[in-house]
Amino acid sequence: MKYDMMRVFICAALVGFCGGQSVAAGLLKPMKFAPTYADLPFSVRMENERAGFEDWEPEYDANGRCLRGCAYQGMSIEDDLKAMERQTQIAVAQLNQATSQTAHPAPSAVPSTQPVTATPQCTPSNPAIAAGQIYPSGEPLTGRPTITSQYGDRIHPVTKIRTPHRGIDFSVPVGTDVFSPATGTVASVWSDNTCGRGIRITHAGGFESVYCHLNSQLVKAGDTVNAGCRIGQSGNTGRTTGAHLHYGIKHNGTYVDPNNFIGR
Secondary structure: OOOHHHHHHHHHHHHHHHEEEEEOOHHHHOOOOOOHHHHOOOOHHHHHHHHHOOOOEEEEEOOOEEOOOOOOOOOEEHHHHHHHHHHHHHHHHHHHHHHHHHHHOOOOOOOOOOOOOOOOOOOOEEOOOOOOOOOOOOOOOOOOOOEEEOOEEEOOOOOEEEEEEEEEEEEEOOOOOEEEOOOOOEEEEEEEOOOEEEEEOOHHHHEEEEEEEEEEOOOOOOEEOOOEEEEEEEEOOOOOOOEEEEEEEEEEOEOHHHHHHHOO
């Protein structure tokens, strides 16, 4: 009797294995969560991270505290939005300064930020984007499509949880050409359960552009892309409620409001 009592005590304390079976096994039940980047197989996540991918969409709990994808775990939605607002102001100021220097160059030299106004030399291309442009200014699509979801605070259409939207959504049919608004280098090309098929491009001045829910990716990591040239086609991949392009801009590692750059 004493031996049996001691055995039960030890098994419970260590939550170990007794008689070949886990004491806690009967208490565990499978749970289902909304698919996220973290739910991908380990090997897939490691491959994506080696390619330079980062968790693009933050995950929040019902209390508005960040679970993953933020600057730090537990970050509030309000703090996240304020951080992006501050970085947006810095990015806009930098772009305005560069534009001012281009319009009024110093007599001794022409700055490297001077844009080239010729049409991009690629087919197909976005004629609204100046060839040689180094900052992400203008739209990644032609025809000024409807914006169906704005940047900023929103209730996520799929999870129904309040989540900052770190970009803007353009309503376009599957297969619509997507263009890089500036010359840059492809940092990452990946596929996951939220962004779907995605592309991230680095540009001058600490800027990056991010594209999600693509149907096709026509570039690979390490490629140099020219301003106004096609990089992929829009789709309905990942966590969506319909076909569209999610477009985001980052500056020095933080997402900023794309409305300040698309020219509307």
